Amino acid sequence: MGRALLWLGPSLVLIAAVVIYPAVELVRASLGRYSITGLYQGAVGLRNYGRLLEQEALPTVVGNTVTWVVLVVGITIVISLGLAQLLNAPFPGRRLVRWALIVPWAASLIMTSKLFVWLYDYYFGLVNRALVAAGLLRGPVDWLGDDATVMGAMIAVGVFVSLPFTTYVLLAGLATIPGEVYEAARVDGASGWRAYRAVTLPLLRPALLVAAVLNIIYVFNSFPIVWTLNDRNPGMAHDTMITYMYKIAFKSALRDVGLAAALGVVNVGLILIAVLAYLKVSRWREEPV
Amino acid sequence: MMSRRLLPVLTLLCVIAAVGAACGRGDGKPATIKVVIAEYSRDHTRPFWQDLAEQYTKQTGIKVDLQVIDWNSIDQQVSTMIQNNQPPDVLNLNSFSSYAKDGLLYSADEALSSKTRDDFLEAFARGGTYKDKLYGFPILASARAFFYNRDLLERAKVEPPRTWDDLVQAARKVQALGGGVIGYALPLGPEEAQAEWSIWMWNNGGDWKSGDAWTINSDKNVQTLSFLAALANTHRVTQVNPGKTNRTDGAFQLFKDGKVGMVMGFSPLAAQLDAEGKVHYGVTQMPTNVGTPVTLGVEDYLMAFKKKGNQEAVRQFLDLYYQPEQITRWITAEGFLPVTKTGLARMSGNEKLKPYLDALPSARLAPTTDPVWDKVKLDVQQTIGLAVQPGGDPRQVLDRLQKNAAESGR
């Protein structure tokens, strides 16, 4: 155990200093009452948590968050599996595609979101122009204003920016699979889709685990996309937990940082449940093979 | 050998340093004051305040920790500072009464010279008063005016409207020009919905409060909001989803593109239109339903936070800013309106500002002196757009706003 501390030491110090301390502060804040200015006005126990459950918008926000996470992570992983497979074998122009894949990741989320706000704009946006010109739409659509399309528009951007990271993690995973394994599979008569399912996917499990779990966490807490794309919409109809938390603290009639802190803590709990659920499900699938 | 001589020297140095430090702490002057200013523009805000800070440091020897923060983040940053008991010494913000209510601020008697205090324009000084004391010192002001696209109105053969009926007529004719042209751009999205709403509300004889009671859901106001909903959904003379359009990236952009007949704007918009030179626009009074047009005046505030030993330092800083040359220089550069009598005298010759300066006497301010307003404003921003959606219910929206306002007061 002492040996372990030597290897784990630097990480533990970093975590303790940068995450544990503020996390404790967050919990403390959730147990306090604050004025609209941010002034601390005393401890109130679990009252903020109780008030949180009374918030009208909470069920909608939780529902939005679940939809957001499930769809973004799910769609991203499916597409990334394909992309990683494509990029694993050499072909002319592979270099170009790998470089192109870096760009959505390299650009800051805020800038990409602002860019998409422009692209989605009803009057000035190129998406409407392109789709109408291609005959796929009869008239322009207010992608970010129409309640039916906002979530889809946001999810599209969420998937777009998550693809690079996920694909590269899966690529790294594919790279660890030695060529001999594919040879052996081919000798056994398995090829194409069957080989993929029976051989590649199970060997990709560690990489998939990392990709899925980390994506769940990041997408859950992803702030810029939802905030920027949903910026012009009143109410909380399309907010996720993290933007709702920000609104509670600074941008709504509540202006209550204590309540927002309580939501922050609950948020961690939700993510924990989501990750544990995923871990359980993915271990389950191990049996039948 | 070295250390024998070094030790007494070091001791002496330590003593000197200790005495020096004690002296510094003894006369109660802070070494630094923290000044937080909102970023009005990239080109003018920081340069001016940087310059002012340097002048101040030369005068008093006190350093200035100047932070210029953009409007989108300033609420969050200030809240973080206060949560951590690290408030600034001087803060520029668009609200003040909540801070006054929490007992965080110096009043004008404590933080301003009498010359400065007497120089404020009446209406703005009143707009910064809480419980009969001036806590929110006016820093600059703006007034809204009615902008119209000369070319579009000419093509539609209409005059700039004076009454609401005129407005509907004009908007319909402009809209009928076709080609994606919009009659009236109505921004009721979360950015500044309360500004647009205020003007409409007042021009129908309604108001936020009557005395001390909130009257958000008065019959007149319901009538007004229904009128706006009709503009959007019945007459269809607005841009798409007005409840989900903001000014800066929505209504104003469309007007700057020359696609909008009429919009409510202010001097920064005029400056941008002039710079681009694309649109022939005119500026006039608000269309009204009650005879005399009313417009919205907005003032931003400077506040001085009570901290041990900083009163004199803060007073000197504020007096430096409020010297007529300084404050006028900055307000003119940013394109806003003066808040002091001397400032008004100096800027009244400015042609560009004439329509807004003329509107100032009839400009009304939002009830910023009531701390509850800080919550009401956000509530309005977040919810009023819902009323003008297809299927929206103006009465319901206003009832909820009223209810929240009344409950927040307790």
Place this chain on the structure above:
Amino acid sequence: MAGGAGLIRRAAAGGLGLLVAAALLAPYAVMLLTALKPEAELRVTPPRLLPAEWRPQNFWAVLRDPEFQSWLRVSLVVAVVSTALVIAAAVPAAYHTARHRFAGRGAFLFLVLVTQMFAPTALVVGLYREFFELGLINTYAALILVNAAFNLAFAIWILRAFFASIPREIEEAAAVDGCGRAGTLLRVVLPVALPGIVTATIFAFIAAWNEYIVALTLMTDAAMRPLTVGITTYVTAYVQHWDLLFAASVIAIVPVVVLFALIEPYLVSGLTAGSVK
């Protein structure tokens, strides 16, 4: 026969690859073209893709701006050093948890993961207080430490997965050759695990490069602002320079792509080269 089928497959892959690249780059091509337009052309209906008047001056204006250069410098220092720090901390931790069962291993991995679940927006108030007490506001150290810690979970988890998938035979062979534990790690395992390390490096660098909310709160001095915070000043509530904003954003992508270009060759695994033999 294999040659023919292989050719078709490669051509198909090439075509598909081209489509994928186009889809990925399309929005940023729009950003680039927008950055080349003058202010007046930014919002026109109907929207136009290409500028009517080309304005590469926007890029020069941004590059020449001393403020922009300052933001760039800060971002580079923070990103490079925090990435180095996180790799230095994560590699030993990941290696040890991959190779040894010890009491608390599961707890450690879980703790690392849980700390990642706290949103930076929620932690920012506590971070401000902590760094204020430590006197580290407006220092490189603050952002370096924060970014290193925020990226730790990813680095540890992916490196662990990588180390775990390396066959033990390689290390056993090294042990037979007389390498100690640390020596094995450095000389044998790391080269083989290079793809994982490279992935972790790219990730940590990009995350630090694009971090916003903590930088905004901890770096209040204009001279210490990184790119993400600095470029928001181009678009304020009353005056907007969208053309400069997009130009700056395009320029901000370049250092990341350069880093990627430098380390991309190492993404190819050394494992398939048959190092076991």
